[in-house]
Amino acid sequence: MAIRIKTKEQIEGIRESSKLAASVLKYLEEFVVPGNTTKYINDKALEYIKDHGATPATLGYKGFTGSICTSPNEVICHGVPNQYELKEGDILNIDVTTILNKYYGDTCKMYAVGEISDNAQRLIDVTKTCLKKGVEECYPGNRFGNIGYQISRYAHKKGYSVVWQFCGHGVGLKFHEDPEVSHIADKNTGKRMRPGMIFTIEPMINEGVAEAVIDRADGWTARTRDGKLSAQFEHTILITDKGCECLTDVYGEY
Numbered sequence: 001m002a003i004r005i006k007t008k009e010q011i012e013g014i015r016e017s018s019k020l021a022a023s024v025l026k027y028l029e030e031f032v033v034p035g036n037t038t039k040y041i042n043d044k045a046l047e048y049i050k051d052h053g054a055t056p057a058t059l060g061y062k063g064f065t066g067s068i069c070t071s072p073n074e075v076i077c078h079g080v081p082n083q084y085e086l087k088e089g090d091i092l093n094i095d096v097t098t099i100l101n102k103y104y105g106d107t108c109k110m111y112a113v114g115e116i117s118d119n120a121q122r123l124i125d126v127t128k129t130c131l132k133k134g135v136e137e138c139y140p141g142n143r144f145g146n147i148g149y150q151i152s153r154y155a156h157k158k159g160y161s162v163v164w165q166f167c168g169h170g171v172g173l174k175f176h177e178d179p180e181v182s183h184i185a186d187k188n189t190g191k192r193m194r195p196g197m198i199f200t201i202e203p204m205i206n207e208g209v210a211e212a213v214i215d216r217a218d219g220w221t222a223r224t225r226d227g228k229l230s231a232q233f234e235h236t237i238l239i240t241d242k243g244c245e246c247l248t249d250v251y252g253e254y
C-alpha cells in the first residue's frame with residue numbers, strides 16, 4: 001500500500017491529538033510511585049483523556065482492555081493494566097494513543113519508580129538516544145531503512161539487542177497505517193520519506209535476548225524470553241519540506 005500524504009487539515013488534527021497524547025505522559029508522572037497499581041494509573045489516564053474531549057485508541061482495540069499500555073521491567077510492550085503494584089526500583093513504560101476529533105497521536109516513554117539500578121538507567125538512556133538517532137534520519141528523500149539502520153547500530157554498539165517483532169507505523173487517520181517502520185534495517189533500503197507523511201518510531205531495546213514471548217493468559221503482554229529488562233520510547237513524526245517535526249515532543253527535547 002502507498003504511504004498516505006496527509007493534507008494540511010489532517011496534519012493540524014493529528015498535531016493536536018499528538019500533543020494531547022504527550023501531555024498524558026506528563027500528567028501521569030506523579031502517579032508512577034511505589035504502591036500504585038498499573039490499573040490505577042490507567043484510570044487516571046482515561047479520566048484525563050476524556051476530560052480533554054478525546055478517547056483512548058487502545059480501549060477495545062482487538063479486545064485490549066486498557067486505556068494505555070503499562071509495561072514494567074521485562075515487559076517489552078502491550079502490557080495490560082492490572083493489579084500489579086509498582087515497587088521501588090521498577091522501570092515502567094507507558095504508551096498512550098489518543099483519538100481526538102477522529103485523529104490519532106501515539107507516544108510512549110519510560111518512568112523510574114523511585115531509585116533504580118545503574119543498569120536500568122543506562123538501558124533507558126540508550127533507548128532514548130536510539131529514538132533520537134532514528135528521528136535524525138527523518139527528512140524528505142531519505143529511506144525508511146536508515147531509521148532502523150542507525151537505531152540498531154547504536155544499540156548493538158552499546159551491547160543491547162533490538163526487538164524485531166514489533167515496529168513503528170504510519171499513524172493519524174487510523175491507529176496503524178503503512179509503512180511498517182522497522183527498528184533494525186539495512187542501510188539505504190525501503191521507501192523514501194516525503195513531506196506530509198506521518199509515522200511513529202518506537203524502538204524496543206533489550207538487555208538480553210531480543211525475542212518476545214506473548215503472555216498466554218491475556219494474549220497481549222509481550223515479555224523478554226530471558227526475563228531481562230526492556231525499554232521503549234515512541235514519538236509521532238511528521239515529514240516536512242525541510243526535515244521533520246516531532247508532534248509528541250511535549251518536553252521540548254526536539
Ligand code: MF3
Binds near residue numbers: 061096097220
Ligand atoms: N500504542 C501501541 C503502538 O505504539 C499499540 C498498542 S496496541 C494495544 O503501536 F492494543 F496493545 F493497545
Ligand code: CO
Binds near residue numbers: 234
Ligand atoms: Co505506535
Ligand code: CO
Binds near residue numbers: 107
Ligand atoms: Co504507542
